[in-house]
Each structure stands twice: as C-alpha cells, then as structure tokens.
Amino acid sequence: MSVSKDNVAQPDQFLHYQLGKSLGEGGFGHVYQAWDAKLHRQVAIKYLKNFATGLDLLKEARLAASLQHAAFVKVHALEQAGESQAIVMELVPGRTLRQVLETQTPSISHVIDIVLQIAQAMQEAHAAGLVHGDLKPSNLMQEPSGVVRILDFGLATQADRDATTSLVQADPQGTIAYMAPEILTGAPLQASADIYALGVILYELLTGARPFASLSGLALAAAVIQSNSDQWPWPDNLPLVLRQLVRAMTTRQIEHRIGTMQEVANQCAQIAAIDAVSLNSGTFNLSALKLSVPLVPENKKFNWSGFVKNSRRTGLTVLLVSAMIGAWYSQPYWPQMREGLQTYSESREMQLGLDALNNFDRVAMLDRAEQHFQRIIDRSPNHAAAIASLSLVHSQRYLTDRQNTVWLQKAESEAKQAVDSNDFLALSHVAMAKVYELQDQFQDAFADIERALALDPNSVLAISAQIEVLIRAGRLDEALTKVKLVQKNHPSERIFADQMAKIYLAQNDFKAAEIAYRLSLQIKPDASASYIGLAQTLLALNRAEDSIQELQTGIKIRPGAELFSALGNTLFTRGDYVGAANAFESAVSEDKGNPKDFQAWARLAESLSWLPGKADIAKSAYAKARNLLQGRLQITPHDANLISLMGLYTAKLGENAESLNFVQQALALAPNSAEIQFRAAVSYEMIDMRAQALAAIVKSKEFGYPNKLIEAEPELLALRRDPKYLR
Template structure:
C-alpha cells in the first residue's frame, strides 16, 4: 500500500391516478336520479378526475344517451357565466370527427356543465396498460390525433389536456379525443370565479395546487402560468406517442410538486424509445423534438407534425390497418395570440430542425443507457442523442481516456453548434473537469471547465446541472465555500438529480463531513436503487468511516449492477486488502484488468504485491499505473508508490529519489490550492521525510494532525515520517494512536519501513496492551 506503508488502495470514489380534492367542488348533482334541471336524467357515474365527474345520462328531450360532465369549479356572477358559455361555444366550433361532439353547455347554481356525445370504447390508457403498441398502430393513431388537433389550431383553439385518459378508441377502432376545450374553460373559470389565485393558486379547504391540465403530460411553460397553446399540445402529443411506442410514461414521479420541479429544472428529457425499423429512424427524432423543454425547439405547428407522420407512413407502410387520415394543409396565416391562442414560438421564424436522425437514448434521472443508434447516412444524429452519448461516455469512462476524448469531441462540436445551450455547456464543463481531475497536472483543462461552467450559468441559471458543474470546478480550484454554495443551489433546483447528488456528496466526503454524505447518498439510493455510482460513493463513505462490511456490500452491489466499471473493482479490492484477504483481492483485480487497464487497479495490485514482498512485480505494477497509455503520469501518488518500491530494489535508490522529487513537485501546487486537506498534508510530510527534508516533513505532518487527529491513515503516515526522521519515541506514540484509531495490525506488520521498530521490546509491549 504505497505511500510508505499506508493502506492507500484506491477507493473512488397505466392511467395516472386522478388528482382529487384540489378545490371544493359544488355538490350540485346526486350520484343518480333526476336532476333539478329536468332535461337530463343521470344514470351512472362513469368516472372522476381532476376536472370533475362524468355521468352517463339520458336526454329526455331528444331521447338519446349522452355523457354529462360536471366541472369542479364555480363561475361567479351572471356576466361571468355568460363569458364562460361563450368560451364553451368557441370550443364546440371544432367539427373534426375525432372530437367528441359537444351538445350543450350550461351553468347551474354556479357550476359549469358540459353535455356531450357518449363514446363506446376503451381509453388509450387502458389499452396501454397491456403494453406498448406496434409501430404501425401507434403511427396510425398519432396521425388521427395530429390531424384533428391541427384543424382545431387553425381555429385558434388548443386542447390543453392531451393524455391517454382523454383519448378513446371507439368500437370501430378509431381514435376519439375527449374533453376538447375543457382546459380553456377551466382557465376561464379560474379567471372569473372566486377563490382562485392563478395557475399555482389554491382554493378552499384543500389548499392544493390548481393546474389546467394533467401534470405528467403538461408542457413546462404551462406550469409557469402560460395558457394552452399549439406548442403545449405538440408537447403532450409527443409524450403520448412516445408512450404508445415504449409502453412507459416519461414522467413517473408520484409527488406532483416533485414532478413539476423535475420538468422545470431537471435534465432535458430523452425518451426511452424502442429500436425502430430503419425506414422509421426519423420518427424517434420527431418525437424527441416534440417534447423539447423549450417551445421554440418543437415543430412549428401540429400540421407540420401531421405531415411528417404522414410522410413516414407513406414511405414505410404499404397500407394502414385503419382508415388513412387525410393530409392537413399548413395554416394559411400564423395563429395570433390576439385571437385567443398563443402561437408556437417556432412559427415566428425561430430555429428549425431536420427531424431525420438517430433513435433516442435513455437518460434515467441523470444516467445514460444506450438504446442503440439508427441514423440516416450522411446525417448527424440529433443533438439530444449526441449529448446523451457524451454523458454516457463520461459516466462510464472510469479513467478511460479514449472514452473521455470521444465525449469531449462530441461536446465541443455541440458547443460550436449550440453555444448558448446551458445543458451542453454544463456537460462540457464536467468533461473538462473530469479530464483535469484524471491528469492532475494540466491547468488548461481546469481553465476550460471554469469558462464553460460560467457560460452554462449565464445561459440558464435555473438549470441545476449548471450549478453542479460550477460546484465541481470551484471544488477543484480549492474554493470550498463557493463550491458548497453552488451545490446547495443545484440541490434546491433539483434535489433528485443523480449528478448533483454525487457531486455534492463527494464534496462532503472530501470535507470529512461523512454523516452528512451518508444521509445524502442513502436517501438518493432509495430513489435510485440501481445507480452504481451512488453505491460506489456511499461505499466510499463507509470505507472512510471504517465500516468495511457495509462498504464491501455496496461495492459488490455496484459490480453486480455494472460489471465493466473498474472503479467498483478497485474499491472492493481496497476493502479486501484492508481486511487481509489478499488472495481474494488478487483474483478480483485480475478480473477488473480483463475489463480495462486502470491506474486504480494497477495501484492496488502493486500494493498487494508489495505487502507480499514481491517488490520487482510491485514496481512493474506501479510503473503501469503511471504510464501514459494505461495510467496517470500526472498523479503524485503514482510516483510515490513507484519510489517506495524502488527503495527496496538493489541499485534503484537514485530512481527512487527522483520519484519522490516528482511526487513533491506535483503535490505542492495542490497543497497551495487545498491547504486544509489532511490527506495531502500527511502524504507530503511522508514524501519529504523520505527525501531527508526533515523540516518540511515535520511542518506538513503537524498541520495534518491538527486537522485530522483521529484519522487512522493520517496517524500511520505520521508514525512513518517520525521513524524516517530518527524520532523513534514519537514514531511509537503515533503508531499506538493509529492502532487505537483502527489502523489494521496486519498492514503495520507488513510495512518494511518499520522493520527496525518492530524489533523493539516497546513495540511488542504496545501489541500486548
């Protein structure tokens, strides 16, 4: 365990439930029987949701079955009621066959009621409960929905609540759209009625948020109070189409506030779509455009969506199973907000995308997992897929310089294409910072990370990842207070983002605020039980606390979750070495090296060989750990390990001194940057003692002990520095303190530097005590 005998083996680190009780709904209708407005007889309750209750009813005047919906909001004065009825009439203007026909609207005792056609069939949410649809079926129903919505948008009317529960498949197999205009009517009622304070207001005893729409399918801008629009309907239909293809809802958070927070401040949504046939590769890119967080990045109109889907169907299918919808012409004029419906921002001539491209990657709450790429020859994948690929490369690099270089190439190209995109700049900052951390020598990487993190904050100060990237840069710069402030802002914006949690948790670990780090990681692991990085980082906390059994269990879980992650092999081998299970550790390290060479694995293998007295092989392992192609030549620790071993080989003393000199040269700038890092100080003190620089050895060791008087490894290094400086009494005292603090006895027995000390009677007396 080179560092002069310390154990410094590397340790690295179906249908949504209705939203009920949001307002005090007027109790105007009984569950069954004849109501006081006489014409409609209620037969049965068909369902309830956030907007109200739907009853099967009988229209006694026209002698037909209808559906009657009572809305859970009240309209105030008579003038307000008339305005609300006018809104309902506007919604009823839409005549497309996909929309459920509205027969009547009225206000009774202040409550709004809608009488509509009763559709026999199943909701799309019930259909999807059985699993994903075929691509052909999903495409056909999406075409029907987009055609109908495009016609409504030409009348300046948005739906506002597109979701599987509002899409019915009737007995003939056609798609029907329910609740058209209800969101608009709710908005009108919220504006006119008493006791409502805006989109995020509260009303009545329930004091719960009021939303015009269903959270899981609501566009982010609607959550900020903007009315339903072309863009918000495109967003919702994109989520529904993605769900039809994958069988999975994009947003699964059960807590409404957490879901809203994730939509507004989390990472850009990347849908988990299945691998599509080659002829339909552009479908993935189209769906991804539709669910862009920024409205201006979505297609300009629903007519554009419909035309794209129709082109895909014409190019791929010889004929649809269901009746083919007609093509929808583009609007003859832009949809004007003054006429009642905000246009999609892209309609005003903003940025447009080619929708030909790659199939999407899955990003699960900060983790990227490849679903495979399908893209057309000569065309780059859409930027969200390239960004997801870069994130995957960074997170899976584990010191793999080739993977990191690929990620940097992708990110630098994306930054050139989208220089003002905060997510791109924040991810680029993290990549630069990772490169700097891995090399530990070239300040240019840290300077680039600094610049990119500042750009990310400038372009989107509400993006949690911007602050997390800034926190990592500030941490590497030694600006701990500012780093903690940045991480705190990131957690406030998105307390569930895994990258944010891992960054802040490892910051706390380095600060030796181990209890705080443990609580943070344990809470996150409950939410993300399959995240191997959280397992590794929580295991590192337990390792630092001396709870090696808990650390071992977590590292083994991490290996089972991600067998190719060399960090986990290095972490587990460190525990095995610490608990005197060298044979098991050696087999594990060889298994890890089969996956990929790594400085961490070579370091721990060198430690194992050193402790067994196999110094020639240990030197070879440490040489591999500092080699340019397999290791980290800019890491002071690699040089010190190598030098420790050379001291024990005949004729290698001069090389050993050169190794210590290089280690000190690399560690001194870090001491200036992190003056309160006890680990750095104690290592520097030991290297100085090995170089016969007794004054600096004493100064650095004393500062380390003042900062961490009870840390076993710091105390053990202090005992080695004292022994090398000719202070046997002090060495014995520090060694006794290290043993009492939990430093393993077998590592003390294996350290060559203490061979003479172990021959003393006082040492054996300590052991007996």
C-alpha cells in the first residue's frame, strides 16, 4: 500500500519492497525492515516526513552514499511513489550503544575502541563536508562482531560557512543532551558540534550516565548552555587522561575544543597504547602522551549558585531556545531498536547467525553463529536454511580445529539434511559443496555449486565457494581470473580479496598477495584472518618487523586468540621468548583468547621453557594442554597427529612409560610424517632414549622438517651437541 507523509499506519508494500516489522520512528520518518524483491536482500526503509522546505533530499542521500568508510550505513536508493518518499538503506544487525549501556558497563579499552571507530569514520565525513548533527547512543549501532555503525547519516547536511540556519533549527531532531551549546543558541551546524556530541557519548560510556541526567527540556538546555564540562561529576576511579580527553572534546568554547575528529582518533590511539596499570593511575604523566590539544583544568563541583545567577542573565537565550524545544517535543522520539531477547524472532536469529558466520576467522563468532542457528532448529527441526548454515559453521570448525574429523562428519550430515528438506534452497547446495570440497570430491562440489548458482545467481556464498573449490583443486589460474572479475562486481565483499591473496600466495607472488590482503583490510579493518595472512606474506618477503607490526595492529583493533597465537609463533621463531610467552598467555586467556586451545597452551609452555625460573609454570601449561588433548583423543582415538602430541606432552611432564606408548602408536600410524618423527625425537630424548631420538631426528630431516624448528626446541640442546648428531 502507498502511504502519505501524514499516514502512520503500518504499510505492507512500497514499490518492490515488502515491508516487515517497524524498527522505529523519529522526527524525519518511520523505519521498517523490508525485503527487496528485486535484489533479494533485507533492507531498512525510512519513510520521510516533516522535512524542511527546500531541503534537497536527493543531494543529501547522494552525499551520504558517497562515503566509503565501512562504519556508515550504506544508502541503496532514494525512492518515491506518489507523495511518499523513502530512503532505502542497509539493514544493520546488533545493538545500539543505548542498549549496550542499559545492560552492561563497557571496559575502558572497549570504550576507547568504540570512540576510536566513530572518530575515524566521522573524520572521513567531515573531510567530505558532511556533518551528522545528531550523534547519540541510539544512533550508533554495535554489530555482534564489535564493529560500530553510524545510523541516520541521511539527516546530515553539507557544511556551508555562509549558512545562516542549521538543520537542527529546520528540524530539531537532535537530543538536547548531546547538542553543543552553540547549536542550542542558534549557531550554524559545524563539525565541532559532532566532536562535542562524541565527547558526551564518551562521558556516558565511561560513567554510565549523561551529564545532567536528572534534567530535561528547557532546564537541560539551559544547563548545557551555561555550564562547562570541567564541572561535570566524575567517579574517582576513572583515569585522569580520560577526563582530560572528554573536557577537550566538550569545552563550551569552540576555539578551545579539539579541532578535528582525526585529533580525537589520535588521542584514542595513544590512550589505547597505555598499559592498564598506568592508564588507571590518577597521577599518570600526561606529558608523555604529547597531547596536541589544550587540557582543561579540573574543577571539583558544579557551581549551582553561579549557575542560577547566570541563568537570570540568559532569559533571552532560553526564550530563543524554547521554540525549538517545543518543536522537538512534538516529534515522536526514536524508540531504541531492541535485540528482542525476550521475544523469539526466526528472521532475526537467522540474520544474526549469518552475520556472525561472516566473521568465521574468530572462534568466538563461530560459537555465536552456532547458537543462533541452533535456536531456530530447536523450534523448527526441518528449517533448511538454519541447518545448512550450521553445516557451514561445522565445516569452518573442521578447518580451524586442527581438522577434527568429527566436525566434518557433522557438516556432512547437516548438509544432506538441508538438501533433503529443501532442494530449491541455494544455501543447502552451498553447504553440500563445502563438504565435498573438504573431502576433495571436486566434481560433486562443482555440481552442487552450479545448482546453487542456478537458484541464486548473485549468491556471494555460492560464488566464493566456487572459487574456493577451484583453489583447492589446484586450478589457480582459473580461480584468479574468476575472483578478479567477481571482486570488481562485489568491491565491498572482503572474502574475494582474501581469496585473491590466497591464490597469489600459492603462486609465490608475495607482492601481489600483500596488496590483496591490504585491500581486504580496507574493506574490513578487524579481519583476523587477513592480518594473519598479511603477516605470513610479509615474513615470506623477509619483512619480519612489518609482520609483527601488522599482527599487533590487528590485536589493537580486535584482539583474539588467532592473532595472539600468530604473534606468539612469529616472536618464538625470532627467539623473543618473553614476547612469545606474553602473546600465548593472551591467546589462552578467558577474556582475550580461547582457553580451550590445547596447542596454544603447549606453545605457551614451550616459550616458558626457554625462560629461567619458569619451569614449574611451563609444566603447568603442558598439563593443561595434555588434559585438553585427552578430551579430543576420546573423540578421534586413531588420529596419529594427536597421539604424537600426547606423547610429547606426557614426556614434558615426566610420564615416561605413557609417553613411549603414545610415541610408538603415532609412529606406527604415520611413519613417514616429518612432524611426527620430530615429536618422537623430542619425546625419546626426554625419556633418556638418545639412540632412538637420533634416529627419529634424522628421519624428520629426510622428510623435510625445517632445521630452524629443530634448533628452536630447548629439549634438543644436548642432542645437538652429540657427536653422532653432528656427523
């Protein structure tokens, strides 16, 4: 149905868009979730209303659509049918910062990361002459991956030094608490107002409450106009450096305020680099940061008596503001988009699961994806899309979990069930193709991909699966030609840049691989797999320092077990055992890593073994690795790789008889494996079987085990001095 600007009834159709649930309502329009029947995708549609006369919405939509930074919600189209106008936008999953604040108190590092992301994105907007004008927690969305997205940029206005009125005056939709004092007194909207708003958001994220939380309406506006942020109350435990940053962003005098969002981003990056002990010190040396903004002196309390006296002199200002406030109250307030945890939504669970699966390079996101798909299956056991998606999760677990065949068996069973449930669903055939690919059944994989593409020619999952099968089948030139073409048609899809890099790596074209990985990180700056791939590429180019720096950059943006482990491995091979131990300790930590990763525990133990006085701690780490590995062996008791690791760990723990049993089992299962022969050599050496150790180390070399890794094993120091080894 067609809806006029003044009709607020729930519509069901707008042009070729099938409208679903209402997502919210604000001063500029009503927002609905919708299905684009032409392009087969979920979108958000905002019906426009009450916009200022003469406002060029097409121009504004074009300006917003021109922004390339991933934080901005993409504008797909500006549509019109009769008297109705609508902006078609990307549908963003996740929670608003308002919802985050209602349920948790973010850590300081989390807060700094959020503000850094927003500042970096807004710097690009300001450079393009765009000012948001309505930054506030309910207009900032955090995706399940942690990426922050900026909503409602369709209301932005192009900065114009000659403008005499601001968009806020034309449509006072901005929340007063986040409005800069100069905007409340009628000044034109400028980039400095966005900096002020972000400073207020930073204050609220740190303290849990906005300034003057008990005030509203005219009283709130008057307090914002008359006060300065150095009078805002602060909890005693918050670091001084953060207070100074907030004050520099929100000082009433524009000339004393931080000048650009780039400066805000730089300050956040510097703060993020401070160690936790120093950061939380109330006496931290601010001069060490070399801050480029003036620091506002710290005052104790808000002077209410002075405020009352000053208020008598500002009656005219309040009167000028009152008209705007009245208009603001007349507009419906944007309701916060709730996660809907209390009410089950199948479509929501599916979307959140797919979004999490898109971040397949992080174990925590695979866990989250599995939970969303399983919720659907618990209620609808034959839901083909959820079953197929769960199969893709388990295929990815097979790749990331040391090729544990249990995951591949689950993936195969689920893919077959999905195809049986709905043979006309492209996703079912993508899942089946992935299983065939991992089983090296390439002909069957291509057949299912062709079926998927026939059902959905624009499926990114199907296209990327096709390229992946070509790579795995060794058809690299064909894969490269395909991925180059597809990447041009899908420039915002990181998966194709990663696949291009993977092909170049296989072809030993490391320079081209570096360019492709950097393109991937431009598309998605927090992609762990891309940082790891880039680091490996730089190592191949003999740029070890650059490799370490890229991993550290990835960790700063989005810490995770995978990145910490990659950093630990790199530092270990360079002989930096202290740095490696620190990295592996983070890799197995509860808050930063994956405490269930037995191999990371073992690598931590190896690093500690090289450090004086750490023998007992190293032994405890080996015990943790051994205990975790025992659970894996119960599932796959004939895995030669796991058995050889168990032999090594038990030898490290001094359990000689048990170690010998595991070593002999592993050698019987895989006698020609270089890695298993090497582990056998280390185990034999530790249980005082030097002759067998020498024989195993010779075989490991014959099968291609690297000398540098042999020399990096502390338990082989004595063996390497043995005349028989030297001969």
